[in-house]
Amino acid sequence: AQSVTQPDIHITVSEGASLELRCNYSYGATPYLFWYVQSPGQGLQLLLKYFSGDTLVQGIKGFEAEFKRSQSSFNLRKPSVHWSDAAEYFCAVGAGYNQGGKLIFGQGTELSVKP
């Protein structure tokens, strides 16, 4: 069965420092991978997605993620974190062909940003 693991429940970084959030997935075929961000009291916003092609994908707000099939990973990165990036980040995998809106989410990583 498909699954997503985000090993870090909570991460704190200083403003201006680089960020990497880890995501590992379990999936039998080429996965469809997503990163979403959730600010307090808000719904989820898509940061970026990977379907195929270039394994380094660029997203909104300066985020990028790299798909590594050999490591079953899809880590999210940002070179310089801003205080407004403090939020909950979710990695998700699409459930497969003809599964439409079914995404399988990880548990999330809460990001805190120190001034």
Add this chain to the structure above:
Amino acid sequence: ETGVTQSPTHLIKTRGQQVTLRCSSQSGHNTVSWYQQALGQGPQFIFQYYREEENGRGNFPPRFSGLQFPNYSSELNVNALELDDSALYLCASSRGNSGVTGELFFGEGSRLTVL
């Protein structure tokens, strides 16, 4: 702003009661998915509606049911509420259903508390 609106934003019910949550999808979207997000967890897929029919269901009991209307808005109904049903319920709309998992646009959710 995703254009997906949910109501009510907050509600409190007691065990055994029934609840109906509503969702208006983004203009041009004909697919609605519902997710349950318990505190500290990632969202879990409940079910999806495409062109007024249920099209995919997660591991939720039959007391979770839904509807989609001709204007593509949707309702989530939960009967015989249990304490564990306390969660944020998220609605997501998307364009189309078949094939590759598409981008989901999430509403801000309905926070249900069951006492």
